[in-house]
Amino acid sequence: EAGVTQFPSHSVIEKGQTVTLRCDPISGHDNLYWYRRVMGKEIKFLLHFVKESKQDESGMPNNRFLAERTGGTYSTLKVQPAELEDSGVYFCASSQVEVGTYNEQFFGPGTRLTVL
Amino acid sequence: DQQVKQNSPSLSVQEGRISILNCDYTNSMFDYFLWYKKYPAEGPTFLISISSIKDKNEDGRFTVFLNKSAKHLSLHIVPSQPGDSAVYFCAGTTDSWGKLQFGAGTQVVVTP
Numbered sequence: 069e070a071g072v073t074q075f076p077s078h079s080v081i082e083k084g085q086t087v088t089l090r091c092d093p094i095s096g097h098d099n100l101y102w103y104r105r106v107m108g109k110e111i112k113f114l115l116h117f118v119k120e121s122k123q124d125e126s127g128m129p130n131n132r133f134l135a136e137r138t139g140g141t142y143s144t145l146k147v148q149p150a151e152l153e154d155s156g157v158y159f160c161a162s163s164q165v166e167v168g169t170y171n172e173q174f175f176g177p178g179t180r181l182t183v184l
Numbered sequence: 185d186q187q188v189k190q191n192s193p194s195l196s197v198q199e200g201r202i203s204i205l206n207c208d209y210t211n212s213m214f215d216y217f218l219w220y221k222k223y224p225a226e227g228p229t230f231l232i233s234i235s236s237i238k239d240k241n242e243d244g245r246f247t248v249f250l251n252k253s254a255k256h257l258s259l260h261i262v263p264s265q266p267g268d269s270a271v272y273f274c275a276g277t278t279d280s281w282g283k284l285q286f287g288a289g290t291q292v293v294v295t296p
Binding site: 167171 | 284
């Protein structure tokens with residue numbers, strides 16, 4: 069079974085440009101999450117989809133970030149326009165939904181974004 | 185507002201000995217606590233979890249202890265192996281499928 073995949077693995081852009089990150093979750097996983105790790109600090113939650121709906125977007129830093137999940141399958145995270153502080157590693161994770169037990173989140177390898 | 189704290193950024197331990205990683209939290213609403221392990225250039229991988237109603241969970245060489253009154257949990261790795269060298273993240277969540285709140289991680293180095 070394929071794991072969570074993310075594209076691209078690295079992206080280097082100039083301040084003010086636009087970047088779109090893509091995440092393909094594990095097939096059949098309804099939950100999809102985006103996280104970000106900046107400068108070796110803690111991994112911070114950005115948002116959570118259940119199928120195509122945004123369940124929780126409390127971690128989105130500002131309106132320069134736009135996440136979508138078309139048809140409840142893959143997801144994209146667009147940053148427009150990018151700022152220097154957006155640099156970091158963006159992780160995507162997915163999980164099934166099972167009541168009464170912890171639903172392990174499976175993480176992708178991340179996209180390293182560098183804004184110059 | 186960082187709700188999960190790992191105050192030791194690094195830990196060095198000899199192969200075969202015990203590794204003890206510590207984590208403190210402030211949110212008493214956390215239902216589950218998790219430990220994730222991360223190698224360079226890879227995503228975090230789930231290691232072990234514990235429900236807030238338990239005080240211990242064991243899985244092979246890994247044991248997690250939860251002290252709710254102190255809002256503290258720890259991960260014990262016995263015996264430590266070279267392949268355990270990685271960054272370990274502690275995390276809490278208020279429901280079984282919600283967002284994870286992570287600490288900053290502890291870099292573990294297991295020396296021969």
